[in-house]
Structure formats: C-alpha cells, structure tokens
Amino acid sequence: MITSAIIPRPLARLPWRLIFLVAGIALFGLMVLYSAAGGSSHPWAIKQGAVFLFFLGVAIGMSWLREATVKAFVFPAYVVIVLMLIAVDLLGFAAKGAQRWIDLGPISLQPSEFMKPAIALTLARFYELLPAGDVRNWRGIWPALALLGVPAFLILVQPDLGTCIMVILCGVTVMFLAGLPWWLFAGPAAAIAVAAPIAYSMLHGYQRKRIDIFLDPESDPLGAGYHIAQSKIAIGSGGIWGKGFLNGTQSHLDYLPEGHTDFAFASLAEEWGLVGGIILIVAFGLVVRWGMKVAANGRTRFAQLSAAGLTACIFFYASINLMMVMGLAPVVGVPLPLISYGGSAVMTVMLCLGLLMALERQQRTQSRAG
Amino acid sequence: MKHVRFTNAHQSITFSRRMMLVSGAQAAIGAMLIGRMGWLSVAQNQKYQLLSESNRVQLIPVPPRRGWIIDRNSKPIAINRSSFRIDVIPQQLEKGRDVVGEVAKLIALDADSVDRVRRELKESRGFRPVQLAENVTYEQYAAVTVRLPDLPGVQATRGFSRFYPDGPAVAHLVGYVGSANAKEYEKENKNPLLLIPGVKIGKQGLEKTLEPYLRGTPGGQRVEVTAGGKLIKELDPKPDRSGQTVQLTIDQGLQQFAARRMGDQSGALVAMDVATGDILAFVSMPAFDPNSFSEGIGRTEWKMLSGDDHIPLLNKVAQGLYPSGSTIKPAMALAFLKQGVDPQRRVVCNGGYQIGNRYFRCDAVHGSMDMHSAVERSCNTYFWATGLITDPEQTTEMVNYLGYGQEFDLPIPTQRYGTMPSPEWLEKKYHRKWQGYDSANTSIGQGYVLINPMQLAVMPARLASGKLLQPQLLLRGPRKPIAPLDVNPEHLEIVRKAMASVVNDHGTAVASKLPLDGILMAGKTGTAQVFRLGERGHQGAWALRDHALFIAFAPADKPKYAIGCIIEHGGFGASAAAPIVRDSMTYLFDQQKALAALEPLEKQWGGTLAERNARLLGAFKNATSAGT
Secondary structure (H helix, E strand, O other), X not given: OOOOOOOOHHHHOOOHHHHHHXXXXXXXXXXXXXXXXXXXXXXXXXXXXXXXXXXXXXXXXXXXXXXXXXXHHHHHHHHHHHHHHHHHHHHHXXXXXXXXXXXXXXXXXXXXXXXXXXXHHHXXXXXXXXXXXXXXXXXXXXXXXXXXXXXXXXXXXXXXXXXXXXXXXXXXXXHHHOOOXXXXXXXXXXXXXXXXXXXXXXXXXXXXXXXXXXXXXXXXXXXXXXXXXXXXXXXXXXXXXXXXXXXXXXXXXOOOOOOOOOOHHHHHHHHXXXXXXXHHHHHHHHHHHHHHHHHXXXXXXHHHHHHHHHHHHHHHHHHHHXXXXXXOOOOOOOOOOOOOOOHHHHHHHHHHHHHHHHHHHHHHHXXXXX | OOXXXXXXXXXXXXXXXXXXXHHHHHHHHHHHHHHHHHHHHHHOHHHHHHHHHHHHEEEEEEOOOOOOEEOOOOOEEEEEEEEEEEEEOHXXXXXXXXXXXXXXXXXXXXXXXXXXXXXXXXXXXXXXXXXXXXXXXXXXXXXXXXXXHHOOOEEEEEEEEEEOOOHHHHHHHHOOEEOOOHHXXXXXXXXXXXXXXXXOEEOOHHHHHOHHHHHOEOXXXXXXXXXXXXXXXEOOOEOOEOOOOEEEOOOHHHHHHHHHHOOOOOEEEEEEEOOOOEEEEEEEEOOOOHHHHHOOOOHHHHHHHHHOOOOOOOOHHHHOOEOOHHHHHHHHHHHHHHOOOOOOOXXXXXXXEEEOOEEEEOOOOOEEEOHHHHHHOOOHHHHHHHHHOOOHHHHHHHHHHOOOOOOOOOOOOOOOXXXXXXXXXXXXXXXXXXXXXXXXXXXXXOOOOEEOHHHHHHHHHHHHHOEOOOOEOEOOOOOOOOOEOOOOHHHHHHHHHHHHHHHXXXXXXXXXXXXXXXXXXXXXXXXXOOOEOOEOOOOOOHHHOOEEEEEEEEOOOOOOEEEEEEEOOOOOHHHHHHHHHHHHHHHXXXXXXXXXXXXXXXXXXXXXXXXXXXXXXXXXXXHHHHHO
C-alpha cells in the first residue's frame, strides 16, 4: 500500500506490491514471447499484452467485490459451470473429437478454466456451511467428494488430463485445510504408491513404454520423448547466465516444440539462464506467499479456505508446468500462467488474484473498522 | 472412529497447522524446482550445450579429392577429371512417373545404363542418391539443369571422377574405384561420406589397399539449420584435405608398352629393378577398362568380360598360378651346386630317362650334357638324373629361397603364392613318401610346382643381383636393407653364364637376342604343360596348349633389370614369351627402337589396344542384341 497525498485513496489502497510483482512476471513473459517470435511483437507478444492488461483491469475491479457478494454467487456459478461442462462434453461427443470450449463468436469460453477457482470457492463455502462437528464425519466428506468428482470427471472425458488434475489438486487442498481426517489423504497416497509398481507390471508393452519414456526421455529422443528431451536441452544449455536475449537457438530454430506456449519456460531459461529461471520461480513464490498470507489472515472460514484454494490454484498452475518442462512430470499440457501465450491461463490466474485481492481488502477494511 | 467432538477451536488450530504444512510443501516444491534447474543448467550444462550445438549446427560433408597415383617419373597413372554428373534421389521421386526414363531420353542414356539405374533404384536406401549418369557433357548437364524444377528427385552436380589414362594397361595394378555398397558402409561405421553421390572408394588393387592414403579428409560446410531442415545461415566451413599422392615404382611407359606388346594374348609380365627390387611393370592382360568400372559398369560389358576365356577380370600377376616349367632350372642348378654337384659332371641324354617303371621323355636327344649346356638347351634328362642324386628337401629350400612359392609383402589385396613341393610338404598334404618321380617332376618345374608371375620376376632378379631382393611397389615406402644371397658367388656366376648362353649362344631363346649393341640379355625359357605329361600340346585347342614362360635379366654382365613373363597357352616359352620380354627389355634401354618394333605388330593385330577393345565391345553388343 502506498500512502501518498498525491495518489487518491482508492488507488492507494490497492496491493501495489502484488500488482507490480504480477506485472513484472507478465512483462518477463512478453519478452519471452517477443523473442520466441524471432524478435517481433507479432504475432504473440502484443496480443498477450492486451489480454493481460484487460484481465489486470478485471482483477483490480474485482478487488472491490464484497465477500458476501462472492458467497452469494458461489453455488449458482458452480452449477452454471457444471452445466457448461456437460454442454462441452456433448458437443465433443457430437463432433466425435476432443472439445474443450464453447464458441461464442469472437471469444471462446473454456468452462474448465472457470472451474479451477470455482471449485476452491465452492468447497470453501461448503465447509463454511458445514457445522464443525461434522467435518470428520461422513457428512463432511461425501458432498465434497461429489462436488469435486462431478466436474473432475466431466473435464477428464473432454479429455483434458492436465486441467482435471489441477481441479482435483485445488479441491483436495481445500479439503485438507478444512480439517478432514488424515487417513483420507494418507490412505489414497499410500495406495497409489503401493499400486503403481503392480499396475506397471500389468501394463501392455506400449503403455509401459510411455512411462519408460517419461522416466527417461532420452531413450526415445525422436518419438514421444522429443518434447521433454528438447526442453531439457534448452534449459541445460542456457547455463547460469543464459545465451542472451534473442540468442536462444533451441527456440529460434524450432528444435523446442511449443516454445511459446507450454514450453515457454524452456525458451526463457535458454536465453536468461539459471538466473532468469530462479527470478521467475521466486517471483511466483512471492505471489503464492502473499496468497497464503491472505488465507492465514482470513477472518471467516470461507475467506481462509477460499484464499488458500485460489492460491493453490496459482501454485499448481505454475509448478505442474515447471515440473513438466524440466522433465519431473509427464507432459500433460498445462501452460505457465502469465508467461505462456494464451488467454485462458491469464484469465484464470487473474480471476484468482482478483478474488484474493477482494478478500485481502475485506481484511483491511474489517481490521480498520474493528 | 473416535467420537471426539470437533469444535470450532479445533478447526482453527487444525487450519493453521495444516496451512503451515501446505506452505512448507509449496516451498519444498519451489526449492526442488530451483534445484532441478540448477542441476540441468550447471551440473549438466556441458552435456546439454553439446546437444544444443549438435542440434543447431549440421555438417554438409564436402568430399575430398582423391589422391593421385603417379609412376616413378611422376607420370599420371590414376588422376581426377572434372566432371558433371546426374543423380536421382529415390525418396524424392514422384510415384507413378518415370523420371528416369525422361532424363534418359534427355541425355540419350543407353538402355544398358537405364537398366542399371532401375536395378540400383530398387535396391537403394531411399535417401541415398543413385547415380544416373557420370561424366556427362556440359551440354547434357545444362539440358538437365534447366529442367530441374520439373524433374523432382533429379540432381545435377559438378564434381571429380577418377581417370586412368592408360585404361586396361594398369587395370590389375591399380584396380578401380566405385561407390560404397551397403556392406562397406556398415564396415566403416556408417561413415556419412560414403553416401554422397560421386564419392568413390577403392574396390580393387592399389586403389583399395592405398585407400587410407588416397582418400583424404572430408571437409564440411557447417550450416545452421532449423528442426525442419531449413538452412538459416552458413557458418565458417571446415576445409577438406585432398588425399595424398602416391608414387609407385612403376614405369608408366614400360607398363603401357608391355601391355600393348602382349597383343591379344592372355598373360602376365613383371619387370623389376635389380638394384632395389622396384617393380617397374605389373601387367596382367587382357584386362577390363578401370575407367568404365569406376563409372559403374554396364551389363553388356560385364557379360563380355566375365564370359571371356582369357579371364580379363583375373589379376594374373597376383592370383594366377602356373607350373614354372623349365624356368626353375637355373634355381635347380644353383641348388645342385650348393649340394656339391660338380658343374662339369656329365649326363648323357638319349631323349629320355627311366625312373622306376616310368620313362620320362626329354624334348630332344641332347647327348652329353654338363650343367651349363643343360641349362642352355633346357635338357630335362640332366635335371632328372641330377635331381635323383641330390636331397629334395635341400633343393626345394634353395628354389624357395630364390622366390618360387614365396609370398611377398606387397600392397595388393589378394596374393596367391603357389607351392614349392618338398618331402615334408608332401607328407603333410598328401600323406605319402617322396618318390623318385617327385624329384624328377620338381626338377623341371612340373608336378606340384605352382608359381605366380611375381615370383617369375623375383627369381631372375635375385639370381642377377646376388641379393635377397624384395619386390617393391611404393617408391617412398619404408625400405629394409637388402641382404646378400647366402650362396657361393662362383656358383651364381656359373648359373648366370648358362642363362646368358640361353639367349646368346646355342640356347633355346637365341631368337630373342636384344637388338642392341653391347647389351646382352640372359634368360631361361619355360614351357609348362597344362594338359597331361607326355602329351605336348602346342598346337590344337587354345585352352589345351602349353603355357609359355620366360625369365630374363639384362645386361647379362652387369644386370640392371629382370623380367618374368608368362603367356597362357602360348606354346613354347621361346616363341611366345621370350619375344615379349625381349621387346620390353629393349624398351628399358632404347624406347624408340622398342616402339618401332611394336608398330608393325599392332598393325597386324588390327590397331592399338584401345581401338581393339572398343571394337570388341561393339561387336559383342551387336551380337547380344541380335541374339535377343
């Protein structure tokens, strides 16, 4: 918060440190897109910049939302999004192919993106309404599982494994923070750990090969492992200081596939090196830490849980992409928000941030009032 | 489940505790990401930098120029000619369109070559270009070049091709070059150089054995390319290094002369410098034209060559094996002398000799023979009789020591070195005892005796020099000091005198005296029976006729050169082989005189070697096309 006589009060009350941080990340992203286009603001950087500015405005506007208003809209919004997901699945079924968006003329809506913040809000609202005594009961578990399971399933059949995983992770984080019993989380985790090797041994040859390639992409550098192998080459060849702005060879000579979308971080790391990569990771870390603080300072249970869930959404967005790009996770098609070209991720993250800013403003005004 | 009441207070404690847990996990994941990135970009930086460079920079190999092969006087034997070539890349051919036929029409390619191209296209590896035509004229090259956009898969380039000015005369010496086949490609660990059209490697002869020297190192145009193969920019090129020039001991003039002098006969001739062991001529005739082999030989020509009973595809110098016939006699004489036989000892030749229950017939009734006259007039009876009173093991040892049956250290791919039979060898090979008739056969160079033409030159060279000469083909190769022969010089003198008499007194080759003043040649004729002992077939069917052999050195008193020659089925050594050796020897002393002698002969045969070869191929082509 900047306190100055010159700046009008409403503006001064905005969380400027966060806004600068986010704008800084976005600017870094624009530079990566500028370089990936061969040193041109066309076709990506300028468009991406416009999208970012638009959603930054939306987020700042959202920061004046009151918690009560948000709460009122949570369940209706959830229902609308689930209906849209069903519509998308039906469209996909009719078109006999993957379908992820609803075409609305100039813009296309990707309902699964809205589901990421929506699931955090919905579950937060559910646990707020649930009496404390029921949290460790069956009554505290099955509705949450249903609220989470239905959209997760609908997204999975689109099919969009990456988004599905993210929605589940956001939901699970909220459920975990809501105080559900330990065994609910430890049990499935242990079961997966035990079952994975058994399942692996029961897989068909080609399925097993896919897993092998994920574990060791260099074993098939021209086939399925190509993306990860080239991405690792881009990151690894950047070294500490990188090859310099506009000097990345992996990205400019098209060896790095999707160098401006899912693998934008590899483009970035190639030109800016370890230093650039760490700066970006730390910047995301600061954004997440800010969000977690908002959650910790939440006055209501809804504020606490939803802030944590929205922050988790941002966290998972970035970390799944980074793990994927660095060869720590399979390629599931999750972009790096604010860096990768594409409006959906920017929209989702800015919606999350807008809601977080709104919650943060409530805290301040309430604390001031109190 | 324990029914402890979960209150709001519990809830808020749980929340803050779990918040710490979640934050911690997030921080841990962040730290892991930074660690992973550090691992990739610092610890493994070198590995990935290398991979990134090998992505970025591609090397388009530039083939080196093949090294020349030159003779001892720096005259060219194998050189490179600038040439135009047209290739087809099978992968880029349009399906259902006969581009090969179109180009063939455009440059008037003969049916034979089209046949070969289609055959090679069928066996090709897709990305590897197949040669359509090599050494096309500039007009043909231009005709294809202007139509290139309309001819997918066709490639017209300038390059170099191998050229052998002497053609067949040097065929078996240098061999030929050709594109690498799949096996050679695998053998060189898939050397990408071998896939470039126009790159030829040695397939036979010196071209094959000297490959490491002749090839040179390929250069490369280093280029930056995109993943899609689009060229972005050219980087500094890596220059190629031409192959080394290899200088042979061969005298190109003599090589060519001897090849021409053989006419249409089938045979081999090797000439050596007696001082050094340098091989001056290495001739095997008739021979293929290495120029047409290097261009990819047509089916008709191949058929003609492989069907010829004079076996032009066989390197007779290195791989031909023949009975030595009487050319063994000087060596035999030396062996006898070493074992204490008195050169004055006389044997009466009544026209034959009885050994056991078999009567061996001599060529004539020679009367009383001593060693000198027995060599001079090639009396078998003397050698049969003397062979029986000496130790066959020791005799063989001496003949072998002089070169027969020996393998030499020469850069030729395959060398057969024949047999010098001895009692020990016979026991090992045929499990039987040495008999009197074995001694008799061996002492006149028949029976198990098999020698190759190289040995036919080494033997007189060693006798002439008294040194243990080793034949040499590379002028600048490493040389070992030459040891003197471990024989009595007086004995050598006796043998040399007898050989001089063969040509100059009353011997078997008096018709082949050198037409030079003051230079005498010493020699020994040989006639090797091909068909059956006792039946002398110097007339009748060509393939049943005897082989004619002649070994010689000159000047007789101060030897400088030695020559060995075999003419397959030539009849008497004196009549077929000796004149060729005489003329070749003459060439070494007086080129004008030798060439003047050759001219009327070639006229009689119907033109020079090249002219006759061309005519032969033409006739064969007509005959095959008429037949089909």
